[in-house]
Amino acid sequence: MKRRKRKFDEPRSFLKGIPIFVWLIILVIVPLIFTFTMSFYSSAGLVIEKSFTLKNYRLFITDPIYSRILFKSLWLSLAVAILSIGMAYPLAYMVSFKMVRGRNLLFMMCIIPLWVSYLVRIIAWRSILGNRGVINTILMGIGLIKEPLQIFLYNRFAVAITLTYICIPFVFIPVYTALEKIPRNILHAASDLGANEFHTFLNVVLPLSMPGLITGFIFSFIIALGDYIIPLQLGGTQGIMFGNLIWSQFGFAFNWPFGAALGFVLFVISVTILGVTAKFGSTEGGFFE
Amino acid sequence: MRSSVSSVSLERKGTLLKLYSLLIFLFLYLPLLVVIVFSFSPTKTIVGMSGVTTRWYKDLIHDRALLKALLHSFEVGVSAVFIALLFGTSGAFFITKVRFPGKGLLRALVMLPFVLPGIIMGLTLLIFVRNLNIPLSMITILMGHVSFTTPIVMFQVSARLQRMGPNFQLAAQDLGATPFKTFWYVTLPMIRTALIGAALLAFTVSFDEIVISYFLTGTWMTLPVYLYGMLRFGLSPKVYAVSGFILVFSLFLILLMTKYIGRSGEELALRR
Numbered sequence: 001m002k003r004r005k006r007k008f009d010e011p012r013s014f015l016k017g018i019p020i021f022v023w024l025i026i027l028v029i030v031p032l033i034f035t036f037t038m039s040f041y042s043s044a045g046l047v048i049e050k051s052f053t054l055k056n057y058r059l060f061i062t063d064p065i066y067s068r069i070l071f072k073s074l075w076l077s078l079a080v081a082i083l084s085i086g087m088a089y090p091l092a093y094m095v096s097f098k099m100v101r102g103r104n105l106l107f108m109m110c111i112i113p114l115w116v117s118y119l120v121r122i123i124a125w126r127s128i129l130g131n132r133g134v135i136n137t138i139l140m141g142i143g144l145i146k147e148p149l150q151i152f153l154y155n156r157f158a159v160a161i162t163l164t165y166i167c168i169p170f171v172f173i174p175v176y177t178a179l180e181k182i183p184r185n186i187l188h189a190a191s192d193l194g195a196n197e198f199h200t201f202l203n204v205v206l207p208l209s210m211p212g213l214i215t216g217f218i219f220s221f222i223i224a225l226g227d228y229i230i231p232l233q234l235g236g237t238q239g240i241m242f243g244n245l246i247w248s249q250f251g252f253a254f255n256w257p258f259g260a261a262l263g264f265v266l267f268v269i270s271v272t273i274l275g276v277t278a279k280f281g282s283t284e285g286g287f288f289e
Numbered sequence: 290m291r292s293s294v295s296s297v298s299l300e301r302k303g304t305l306l307k308l309y310s311l312l313i314f315l316f317l318y319l320p321l322l323v324v325i326v327f328s329f330s331p332t333k334t335i336v337g338m339s340g341v342t343t344r345w346y347k348d349l350i351h352d353r354a355l356l357k358a359l360l361h362s363f364e365v366g367v368s369a370v371f372i373a374l375l376f377g378t379s380g381a382f383f384i385t386k387v388r389f390p391g392k393g394l395l396r397a398l399v400m401l402p403f404v405l406p407g408i409i410m411g412l413t414l415l416i417f418v419r420n421l422n423i424p425l426s427m428i429t430i431l432m433g434h435v436s437f438t439t440p441i442v443m444f445q446v447s448a449r450l451q452r453m454g455p456n457f458q459l460a461a462q463d464l465g466a467t468p469f470k471t472f473w474y475v476t477l478p479m480i481r482t483a484l485i486g487a488a489l490l491a492f493t494v495s496f497d498e499i500v501i502s503y504f505l506t507g508t509w510m511t512l513p514v515y516l517y518g519m520l521r522f523g524l525s526p527k528v529y530a531v532s533g534f535i536l537v538f539s540l541f542l543i544l545l546m547t548k549y550i551g552r553s554g555e556e557l558a559l560r561r
Binding site (some may be wrong): 007008009013014016017018019020022023024027028029030031032034035038087088090091093094095097098108109110112113115116117118119120121123124125126127128130134165168219222223225226227228229233243246247250256259260263266267270271274 | 500539
């Protein structure tokens with residue numbers, strides 16, 4: 001086989017690329033274009049009027065309800081991302097640095113929840129926080145309260161805790177991968193030079209694991225921002241998020257063009273965050289290889 | 290594996306850290322345990338749970354709609370995996386073996402369905418099928434699932450191809466093998482475990498998927514969508530039994546998967 005330094009291979013080898021391009025065009029690009037187009041239509045009752053209008057975007061910008069929900073969701077997502085890091089980083093640090101035996105098993109145990117049904121995990125949290133749930137049952141059992149408390153479910157707290165639960169493995173994986181890549185002799189060097197564990201962590205480990213940390217942060221942030229099932233199931237009216245606002249446009253509100261516009265806003269936000277942080281985050285060893 | 294180097298543990302044993310990690314493990318696993326416990330409880334609460342019953346599980350067998358949904362999930366999962374194997378594997382060969390500019394862009398675009406929130410894939414595909422007047426059916430759900438199973442397969446396989454390098458294929462060609470023979474006798478056996486692992490991973494994700502499916506479902510439901518519908522009537526023992534079944538089945542798939550996707554964490558992490 002002759003190896004030529006060329007930008008393009010011979011045309012015949014591009015046949016291999018046809019299926020993936022077909023997939024990309026049909027399932028990703030054209031649907032995005034259709035959505036973008038629909039966001040400029042308007043809805044009159046059950047009919048969609050196909051004439052160009054900026055009405056949807058204007059409504060989104062001028063009516064404070066929508067931007068308020070968006071900002072509330074951004075804050076909540078930030079909280080979820082920080083909480084997830086607060087739980088997943090120490091866990092990854094422990095498994096990577098403190099375990100000699102059983103590391104593989106512990107690693108598996110940290111990421112198994114990732115693949116256990118998302119819906120089942122939501123059901124689990126409903127049954128913990130609910131009216132006749134685990135927390136209320138325990139509190140009543142030890143005699144702290146007489147009547148079940150309704151403060152656990154149907155609020156932002158319930159949404160945040162469940163989202164954090166979902167996000168932990170998404171932070172754990174890139175952080176753990178980054179920690180595993182740190183050459184251990186660097187740590188030796190640090191301790192030989194007199195740094196204690198805390199200083200080694202702060203000056204060596206943390207900076208070197210930053211790409212993994214950023215990737216985990218972004219993932220949990222975007223997952224939290226785009227979720228709609230969890231706020232529907234556990235959020236009540238107080239816990240409404242941007243995700244269920246979008247969902248409701250395709251459900252009972254039946255305003256697809258407005259839903260398309262809101263969806264496009266979410267798309268732009270997500271792509272911007274991903275694009276900006278792609279430079280700082282690690283793309284390897286994370287989710288994409 | 291570095292067994293000797295990892296004993297480098299940083300002076301202190303980190304008891305506090307281990308304690309904190311233990312708490313997080315409890316946080317991760319207690320909720321799952323709650324579901325299992327509830328699914329065997331004769332009453333609806335855990336306090337006063339007298340004995341264990343398998344009644345709710347037995348009831349499931351008589352629920353025809355539920356069994357149908359389970360069957361649908363298998364149909365969608367298996368079809369989505371097969372289509373993804375075709376699209377994803379050819380895509381993997383394309384992106385690793387063919388030289389062309391803009392590879393990064395193609396990678397990023399293929400990645401989109403799983404770095405974007407599921408709601409975006411759901412609503413764009415809903416708008417797409419409506420524009421084409423495709424009624425909500427198995428086909429629409431399948432489209433939703435192929436959108437994320439394809440990148441799973443593609444990235445698993447391309448990772449394997451990259452690690453393999455081109456030398457084996459070049460050697461086969463030097464020895465006079467046709468491209469087809471090279472693929473069949475050299476490349477395919479080498480990527481076999483990656484294909485099986487990717488297929489299992491894709492099936493696991495498909496089996497549990499609801500965020501995208503919920504947009505694309507009409508009356509033809511998969512198991513998670515059916516379970517979601519059951520939630521409208523509250524958390525019944527039956528809900529817990531279905532959850533328990535899904536939980537155990539997922540664990541089974543995960544354990545099976547770990548046999549094929551490398552022992553190291555990195556490879557496992559290729560997809561959520």
